[in-house]
Amino acid sequence: MSQPVSGTEGYAEEAGELFTRYENIRSADAHRAVLHLMPSSPRRVLDIGAGTGRDAAWFADMGHHVVAVEPTDALRLGAIARHPSPAIEWLNDSLPDLALLRRRNATFDLVMLTAVWMHLDIEQRRRAMPNLASRVADDGMVIMTLRHGPVPPGRRMFEVSPDETTELVRPYGLQLMLNVHSESIQAANRPAGVSWSTIALVKANST
Ligand SMILES: C[S@@+](CC[C@H](N)C(=O)[O-])C[C@H]1O[C@@H](n2cnc3c(N)ncnc32)[C@H](O)[C@@H]1O
Numbered sequence: 599m600s601q602p603v604s605g606t607e608g609y610a611e612e613a614g615e616l617f618t619r620y621e622n623i624r625s626a627d628a629h630r631a632v633l634h635l636m637p638s639s640p641r642r643v644l645d646i647g648a649g650t651g652r653d654a655a656w657f658a659d660m661g662h663h664v665v666a667v668e669p670t671d672a673l674r675l676g677a678i679a680r681h682p683s684p685a686i687e688w689l690n691d692s693l694p695d696l697a698l699l700r701r702r703n704a705t706f707d708l709v710m711l712t713a714v715w716m717h718l719d720i721e722q723r724r725r726a727m728p729n730l731a732s733r734v735a736d737d738g739m740v741i742m743t744l745r746h747g748p749v750p751p752g753r754r755m756f757e758v759s760p761d762e763t764t765e766l767v768r769p770y771g772l773q774l775m776l777n778v779h780s781e782s783i784q785a786a787n788r789p790a791g792v793s794w795s796t797i798a799l800v801k802a803n804s805t
Pocket residue numbers: 603604605606609620646647648649650652667668669670673691692693694711712713714717
């Protein structure tokens with residue numbers, strides 16, 4: 599059997615339960631802090647670590663064209679079956695290299711990393727940043743949610759912060775425009791001390 603992509607440890611085994619848990623969260627609630635930043639006309643959206651496809655489907659329903667990257671087969675295949683939208687293209691690609699997307703040289707107006715970045719260690723985060731920034735169109739935006747708190751059993755996670763993320767991405771032309779800290783919207787996670795930072799980074803037009 600092939601090794602799981604680094605960062606995805608534990609997800610395939612729990613995929614069935616995660617479809618119930620993640621799909622019970624409303625995307626509008628998960629992204630409350632940045633709803634006012636969401637594009638109102640059709641745009642190219644890249645959702646990295648798209649999981650069960652909840653947000654990809656939400657963006658597709660709003661009229662956007664979505665590329666959803668998910669390296670865990672059990673999640674990606676289940677998501678395709680659950681959200682069979684022609685506006686969503688699913689890719690088996692992964693951080694830190696985003697090799698498939700890099701070969702296409704595609705850029706996006708909005709790049710989402712919801713609850714994903716903490717799965718990379720510092721070396722992977724450094725390696726990922728130029729690959730991530732290259733996928734963002736001029737005037738485009740990256741929205742990331744960063745998890746703080748205890749690591750669930752069986753998962754590979756690291757502490758990540760808005761400050762470190764902003765520093766790592768600065769050389770690649772992305773600047774912080776929003777940083778909001780909030781408690782977990784999952785009731786079971788609040789007493790466990792899980793909280794989140796939502797950050798938005800913008801790429802100033804280089805011309
Ligand atoms: C906590 S889940 C979040 C899923 C979805 N974004 C959501 O908010 O419901 C983290 C996701 O990141 C994916 N992931 C983990 N390591 C990754 C990597 N190296 N590259 C891309 N995705 C990764 C996992 O497979 C999983 O789907």
